[in-house]
Each structure stands twice: as C-alpha cells, then as structure tokens.
Amino acid sequence: MRIYRKEGDQVQLIAFPDEHVQRGDYLLIEDPGLAKGLLVQIIDLQYANVPGILEDILRDVMTDGELSGEDMDPLNISSEVDALKDTRLAVCKIRGTITGEKDLSPTTSWLPSRTSSRIRAYPINRLIMNGGKRPLTVGHNDGDLVQIDAGGLDGGLNIITGRKGTGKSHLAKLLLLSMAGLGAPCIVLDVNGEYVNLHKSKDGRLSTSRLTVIAPRSGINFALAKLGYRTMAGVLSNALDLPATSSKVFSTIWRDLESKGDLTLPNLIQAVQSWSCHESVREALVSRLQVLLESGLFYDETNPLTEEKILHAIDGGGILVVNLKNQSHLVRRIIVEIFLGELTKILSSNWLRAAFLFAEEAHLYLRDTYWDDIITRMRHIGLFTTFITNQPDTVQETIYRQADNVFIFNFTNEHDIETIGKVAKSDSETIRSLIRGTPARRCLLLGSVVHDLPLMVDVEALDVRTMGETRLFFS
Amino acid sequence: MQSLQGSKFNPRPVSLVEMGVDDADSDERLEIGGSITLSGLKRCAINPTKEFVPVVACDASSVKIGETETGMIFAIRAVGVWRQQSKILYTRWGPLLFHVPNSEDVSQYREDESRAFGGLSLKTLRVLTRLRNHVERWVQEVLSESLHDGILLIDGSLTAGTPDNPAARVNKILATARQNHSIVIGISKATQLTVGGRNILGLTNDKDTPHQIDISSLVESEYPPYPVRFLGRVYVAKLSSDGFLFRTDIDRESTNEQAQQALERLAGTDVIFHGYPETLRIAHIFSTFTANEILAVQRFVASNHHITLQSRPSLRRSLFGPFGTSRYVA
Numbered sequence: 028m029r030i031y032r033k034e035g036d037q038v039q040l041i042a043f044p045d046e047h048v049q050r051g052d053y054l055l056i057e058d059p060g061l062a063k064g065l066l067v068q069i070i071d072l073q074y075a076n077v078p079g080i081l082e083d084i085l086r087d088v089m090t091d092g093e094l095s096g097e098d099m100d101p102l103n104i105s106s107e108v109d110a111l112k113d114t115r116l117a118v119c120k121i122r123g124t125i126t127g128e129k130d131l132s133p134t135t136s137w138l139p140s141r142t143s144s145r146i147r148a149y150p151i152n153r154l155i156m157n158g159g160k161r162p163l164t165v166g167h168n169d170g171d172l173v174q175i176d177a178g179g180l181d182g183g184l185n186i187i188t189g190r191k192g193t194g195k196s197h198l199a200k201l202l203l204l205s206m207a208g209l210g211a212p213c214i215v216l217d218v219n220g221e222y223v224n225l226h227k228s229k230d231g232r233l234s235t236s237r238l239t240v241i242a243p244r245s246g247i248n249f250a251l252a253k254l255g256y257r258t259m260a261g262v263l264s265n266a267l268d269l270p271a272t273s274s275k276v277f278s279t280i281w282r283d284l285e286s287k288g289d290l291t292l293p294n295l296i297q298a299v300q301s302w303s304c305h306e307s308v309r310e311a312l313v314s315r316l317q318v319l320l321e322s323g324l325f326y327d328e329t330n331p332l333t334e335e336k337i338l339h340a341i342d343g344g345g346i347l348v349v350n351l352k353n354q355s356h357l358v359r360r361i362i363v364e365i366f367l368g369e370l371t372k373i374l375s376s377n378w379l380r381a382a383f384l385f386a387e388e389a390h391l392y393l394r395d396t397y398w399d400d401i402i403t404r405m406r407h408i409g410l411f412t413t414f415i416t417n418q419p420d421t422v423q424e425t426i427y428r429q430a431d432n433v434f435i436f437n438f439t440n441e442h443d444i445e446t447i448g449k450v451a452k453s454d455s456e457t458i459r460s461l462i463r464g465t466p467a468r469r470c471l472l473l474g475s476v477v478h479d480l481p482l483m484v485d486v487e488a489l490d491v492r493t494m495g496e497t498r499l500f501f502s
Numbered sequence: 503m504q505s506l507q508g509s510k511f512n513p514r515p516v517s518l519v520e521m522g523v524d525d526a527d528s529d530e531r532l533e534i535g536g537s538i539t540l541s542g543l544k545r546c547a548i549n550p551t552k553e554f555v556p557v558v559a560c561d562a563s564s565v566k567i568g569e570t571e572t573g574m575i576f577a578i579r580a581v582g583v584w585r586q587q588s589k590i591l592y593t594r595w596g597p598l599l600f601h602v603p604n605s606e607d608v609s610q611y612r613e614d615e616s617r618a619f620g621g622l623s624l625k626t627l628r629v630l631t632r633l634r635n636h637v638e639r640w641v642q643e644v645l646s647e648s649l650h651d652g653i654l655l656i657d658g659s660l661t662a663g664t665p666d667n668p669a670a671r672v673n674k675i676l677a678t679a680r681q682n683h684s685i686v687i688g689i690s691k692a693t694q695l696t697v698g699g700r701n702i703l704g705l706t707n708d709k710d711t712p713h714q715i716d717i718s719s720l721v722e723s724e725y726p727p728y729p730v731r732f733l734g735r736v737y738v739a740k741l742s743s744d745g746f747l748f749r750t751d752i753d754r755e756s757t758n759e760q761a762q763q764a765l766e767r768l769a770g771t772d773v774i775f776h777g778y779p780e781t782l783r784i785a786h787i788f789s790t791f792t793a794n795e796i797l798a799v800q801r802f803v804a805s806n807h808h809i810t811l812q813s814r815p816s817l818r819r820s821l822f823g824p825f826g827t828s829r830y831v832a
Contacts, residue, residue, distance in 0.1 A: 080794060082792045082794075083792050083794050083795070086787065086788065086792075093588070093589045093590055094589070094590045094591075094592065094784065095589065095590075095591060095592075096583075096591050096592030096593055096594065097592075097593055097594075098593075098594045099593065099594065099595045099596070100594070100596070100597070101598070102597065102598075102599065102802060102806075104597050104795075104798055104799055104802050107798035107799070107801050107802045108794060108795050108798040110798070110801075111794050111797055111798050111801070112794070
C-alpha cells in the first residue's frame with residue numbers, strides 16, 4: 028500500500044489486489060524517520076479510477092459479444108494489467124497518532140512520509156480493551172476476538188439500531204446475558220416475547236442465567252395501595268391522558284380512600300361514581316379506571332408485584348423480562364409507566380445501586396416526555412437504558428446526541444442513514460460509509476466502549492433460544 | 503532480460519489520459535516531383551459486392567517501457583483478426599519484451615544527445631523498428647499460410663527493400679497468399695506521399711462515392727526501382743461514401759480486375775468505419791498499448807527481474823514545464 032494523498036481529515040491509499048483490505052479496517056502509517064504512526068480507518072474502498080482504465084475496459088467489452096479470441100501471453104503480463112484494473116483506492120479517516128506500542132493521541136497535525144512510510148494493518152482490539160477489567164466478548168473483527176469493557180456500558184445511554192433482521196435483538200441479548208453474567212441487574216421491556224427463552228440453550232437445556240419472565244395475569248399484578256398516589260396519578264395522566272381538572276378530583280378521592288384504608292381499584296371506581304363532582308369529570312375518571320380494571324393488571328390486589336419482588340428478581344445479576352407481547356398499546360404504556368415508577372422508587376431508595384433497562388421498540392410504549400426523563404433524571408439515579416429499534420427516526424435527535432454508545436447494523440434507506448448520521452460519537456461520513464452494505468450480524472460500534480474508535484464487529488453467535496416460541500405454519 | 507537482474511530502471515512516464523500508444527507507428531515519406539500532374543489518372547467506382555470473403559487483418563505495435571543503465575526495454579505486440587460469417591476471432595501475441603543495449607562505444611554513448619532528452623537514439627530506433635517489423639512480418643506469414651480464398655489486410659504499404667524491411671520477406675508473404683488464392687491489401691492510415699506538393703489523400707472531395715485512383719504509374723516513374731521497391735500497386739481508395747481516403751497498396755502481381763474485385767469484396771464484406779476496414783481497425787486497437795498496460799509491464803519488469811524503479815528527472819519537463827511536449831518519445 029502507498030499513500031496517494033491527504034485531504035482534510037482523510038488519507039487516500041493505493042492498495043493492490045493482493046493486499047487484503049476491507050471497510051472498517053484500521054491501518055497504521057508508520058514513519059520510521061519520525062518514530063510515530065498515523066492511525067487511520069478505511070471508510071470506503073473505490074477503484075483507483077485512472078482515466079486510462081476506461082480504454083482497457085472498453086477493449087474488454089468489445090470481446091464480450093461477437094468478438095472472441097485468445098492471448099498468447101508468454102510472460103503473463105495480462106495478469107499485471109488485471110491487477111492494475113483491480114487496484115483500489117482506500118479512503119481513510121485519520122483517527123489519531125500512535126507513539127510507542129499503543130499510546131494513542133488525537134493529534135493529527137503531522138504528515139507521514141509518502142516515500143518511506145510503511146503501512147500495515149493495526150490490531151485495534153488492543154486499544155479497545157486497553158486496561159479493561161470486565162471483558163465482554165461481542166464478536167470478531169476479521170477473525171480476531173473483540174472484547175469490550177463492560178464498564179463502558181455502565182452509567183450510559185446506549186442505542187442499538189439497524190434494519191429488521193440484521194441482528195439488533197441478537198446483540199441486545201448478548202449484552203444482556205453478558206451484563207447479567209457480570210452481576211448487573213437487568214430489566215427487559217420485551218414487545219415481541221423474544222427474550223422469554225433466554226435461559227434455554229438451542230437444544231432446550233437450561234443455562235445458569237437467572238431469568239424471571241412476567242406478563243399480565245402471569246406475575247404482573249399490581250395493588251393501588253402498594254403503587255401509591257404518585258405512580259397512579261402518573262399512569263392516569265401520562266398513559267391514559269387524564270385532564271388536569273379530573274386529576275385534582277382524583278387526588279381528593281384517593282386521599283379520602285387512603286385515609287379509610289380502602290384503597291382498591293373496585294373501591295376507587297365505586298367512590299368516583301358516588302362522588303359529588305361534574306358529570307364530565309366523573310365520566311373521565313370512571314372510563315379510565317375501567318380500562319385499568321379490564322387490563323387485568325389489578326386482578327388480585329392482595330398479592331401484588333412489589334418493589335421487593337422486582338428487586339429479588341434482578342439483584343445480583345438477574346434478568347427480569349416484562350413480556351408485553353400481544354398487549355394493546357394502552358396496556359403496554361400502563362405497564363411501562365408503572366414499571367418505571369417502581370424502578371425509580373427502588374433506585375431512589377438506594378435498595379439497588381443501579382439497573383440496566385433494555386427497551387425494545389420503545390416508541391411503542393414510551394411517552395414522549397419520558398425520553399428526556401430517562402437520559403437525565405433516571406440516569407442520575409442509576410437507570411441505564413439501552414434502546415433497541417429498527418426505526419431510528421422514532422428516537423429523538425437529542426437522544427442520539429447524548430448516547431454514550433451506539434451499535435449500528437445495516438441500513439439501506441437514505442432517510443434512516445441520515446437520521447443515524449446525527450450520532451455525536453462519530454462523524455456522519457464514517458457512519459454512512461461503514462454501515463452501507465454490511466451483512467447481517469455485522470455491527471458498527473461507536474462510543475465509549477470502543478474509546479471513540481469506530482469498530483466493525485461480526486457479532487458472536489449465542490447458544491440460546493433467541494426467538495420467542497413463535498407459532499409457525501411451515502415448521 | 504535475465505542479465506538485468508538487480509539493476510536500476512528508469513520507467514517511462516505515462517499519461518493515463520493518452521490512448522493507444524505505439525512508438526514505431528510512423529508515416530512513410532515519399533514525395534513525387536512538382537512537375538507531375540494528376541491529369542490522365544483514371545478514377546474507378548467501387549461497388550461493394552455482398553459475396554462473403556474471409557478477411558484477415560494484422561497489426562503490430564511497439565512501445566518503450568523504460569531505460570536501464572545499459573539500454574532500453576521495449577514491448578512488442580502483434581494481433582491477427584479473422585472476420586468470419588457470424589463472428590470475429592482474434593489472436594494476440596505478446597507483449598514480448600526486448601532489452602536493446604546502448605552502443606558499447608562509451609564515447610559515443612556520452613555524445614548521444616537524443617538520449618539526454620530521454621528519447622531514442624538512431625541506433626535504438628532502428629533496432630526497435632527492425633524488431634517490430636520482424637514480429638509483424640512473422641504474423642503476416644502465418645496468416646498468409648492459413649488464409650485461403652480471402653483478403654489479407656496489413657497495416658501500412660507494400661513498399662519494401664530497406665535493411666529494416668527486406669523485400670524478400672514481403673515477397674514471400676505475397677507469394678504464399680497468391681498460392682492460397684488470397685490477395686494482400688496494405689492500407690496506410692497516414693501517408694506523406696505527395697504529388698506536386700499536395701498530399702494524395704486530398705485528391706478528391708468529401709462527397710465522392712466509393713472509388714479508387716491508381717497512382718502506381720506516378721509513383722513508379724518518380725522512384726528508381728532499387729533499393730526501395732513498390733511490391734504493390736499504389737491506389738488512393740475511398741471505401742465508403744462517408745469515409746476518408748487511404749493509400750491502398752495491392753499485390754502488384756494481381757491484375758487490375760483482381761485488385762478492383764478485391765476492393766469491392768472488401769467493401770461488401772467488412773464493416774467500413776469512416777472508410778477504414780473494421781477488421782484492421784480491431785487489429786490496431788488490440789495491438790496498441792494502453793497507458794495502464796505500460797504501467798503493468800513496468801511492474802512486471804520490476805517485480806520479475808528485481809529491477810529497482812528509479813525515475814530520472816525529466817530535463818524536458820524541468821526546462822519547459824507545461825510548455826514542453828507531451829509525447830512519450832522525444
């Protein structure tokens with residue numbers, strides 16, 4: 028490989044066909060005279076399109092149709108011509124300067140010699156896991172194992188995104204199991220029931236993972252008295268859009284029942300029906316409380332799901348899967364609202380140091396105002412969220428800008444690529460170039476887990492039942 | 503070439519926008535006295551006949567690859583193209599590499615001014631022309647033997663008789679073709695043949711229908727029969743209405759009628775592109791070197807003979823900058 032030219036923060040290299048290079052690879056341009064090297068990453072591969080190539084190709088095209096023949100080429104020089112035709116131009120982004128063995132600095136204010144520099148593949152993995160104490164295997168990069176430090180996922184906001192079927196959920200499951208394996212408390216908001224068998228291997232054996240799956244009428248059962256006024260007011264206002272005037276009446280009725288020790292959902296409905304208030308307020312309250320009653324989330328208020336039970340399920344590396352499969356949009360919103368309220372209570376009370384929330388297709392159940400809440404307030408009390416979505420435009424731009432780690436799989440839609448390009452952890456050109464045409468299960472890692480060095484990874488296979496038990500016709 | 507192992511090599515600079523490089527593709531210079539007039543020359547129409555005739559064309563190209571410490575490296579390639587009823591076949595021989603050493607006389611080497619400008623010395627140029635002619639004639643011999651009842655098209659004239667282009671060799675090709683009931687036609691892309699100071703290619707106007715003018719009598723009366731020998735009848739021919747005029751040489755042993763018939767069958771069988779036979783055009787395209795092929799040969803030489811590429815600064819470029827010539831050969 029040879030340096031062709033530098034323009035801005037890009038270096039273009041000439042690579043011959045026998046030199047194995049691919050998009051995402053890291054190269055070190057070592058200048059022996061200066062005893063340092065420029066670390067660059069290939070973001071695009073093009074043909075070295077010199078004008079004369081056109082004539083060669085046109086000649087080749089001529090022989091494709093009615094013209095055919097043979098070459099008596101005793102020195103096999105045509106292979107050299109073919110090599111020239113296949114010579115590639117590697118467009119690289121400068122990532123920093125390496126001095127010594129692995130001291131990376133962001134300095135890019137120097138140029139390596141074009142004549143004496145040596146270009147070689149750089150094993151970036153050694154920089155990624157540099158000094159990390161909790162190795163978490165995510166996959167392979169060109170055959171080399173890629174491990175990230177789980178500490179990089181701690182205290183942050185993560186986004187996993189990509190087209191449907193490219194491996195987002197697979198990576199989420201890998202991270203989830205690995206984090207749980209390291210003792211991290213994890214909660215999954217599972218829209219499609221994909222996580223319910225994570226504790227089983229493909230052949231049905233049970234693993235050591237501590238998995239608790241709950242669903243409406245199967246573990247998810249709340250009691251008004253346990254949830255408290257704040258959570259219930261939040262549910263009515265945020266999930267069920269109760270008007271402010273009705274909320275005030277609700278507050279009065281709640282306090283009345285609470286003082287009598289009669290706080291159950293049927294009692295609450297009865298109290299509202301007999302309460303002296305405007306008919307429209309009564310109607311608004313009763314209709315919403317009926318929704319709660321019919322949701323099946325309050326079927327037995329004598330034995331509710333409590334903070335203690337949630338804590339027990341996740342503390343010390345347990346995974347709590349909240350199965351939202353087959354639930355209506357409204358029920359999902361109610362469950363999530365209650366769960367986030369409960370988690371806030373647990374974390375605010377310091378019963379738990381922190382928890383990791385994996386939210387699949389969060390736009391389906393998370394109200395708009397919660398996005399900001401999650402990345403600001405909840406983050407500070409120790410709830411670290413990973414959003415998983417195949418619709419990147421459903422996540423607000425502010426979320427992308429504040430994300431600490433972003434895992435991007437393949438996208439082909441220009442609009443999606445445009446949205447993803449706003450991620451602050453890398454320049455949009457790198458993201459656009461690297462994610463186009465990537466195969467399934469190959470992912471671009473950005474953010475603190477890779478020390479802001481964008482890295483392409485073929486995500487590790489998992490020996491777990493990664494799909495829910497989907498009923499198939501052609502089984 | 504084997505003796506070059508480990509030496510240094512100054513590769514020829516190539517411009518990748520220049521197409522089809524052939525260093526030895528030069529025009530023939532023949533001038534017929536100013537007193538000669540064109541009156542009395544007979545102009546015959548060419549009426550293309552649709553009767554198929556096998557057409558075979560041949561061309562060769564040579565190109566300078568670079569300079570070594572002791573000489574120059576050249577590549578030569580020759581092509582034969584067969585037009586058949588429904589398809590066109592070709593065979594390419596080469597590139598064949600040759601190292602042409604400089605004069606062994608050191609004093610002469612130093613005085614060789616053309617070399618100082620990166621060009622070809624007279625001696626080197628002659629060796630190159632001879633090598634190229636040798637390869638091209640060899641291919642023509644092969645084709646004349648394999649072609650029966652057809653037309654053999656060659657690039658250039660049928661003028662021979664110099665040490666670089668011996669008449670015996672051309673005679674042999676013509677004779678072999680005759681034995682096989684074929685006819686040899688030489689078509690020159692450019693000629694310096696002038697009559698009364700006027701290039702023969704300006705003898706007729708653009709709107710003329712296909713025709714030929716036999717100017718053999720003019721040419722032969724002006725030149726002594728030795729050493730340069732006109733082994734063909736010399737025509738100025740226009741093979742298509744929208745085409746250019748070309749100097750066309752046809753085996754002089756053939757009769758006028760045979761020559762006329764050959765031109766008509768050629769015009770009827772081959773695709774005539776701007777007045778030039780497509781078969782010969784393909785042979786030319788396939789034999790010339792592209793800039794990338796020159797780079798490829800340089801890479802081959804460097805990697806297979808362990809020769810160090812060491813570009814010497816171009817005096818011409820240093821002195822004249824963008825006002826210097828862009829030609830490869832000084």
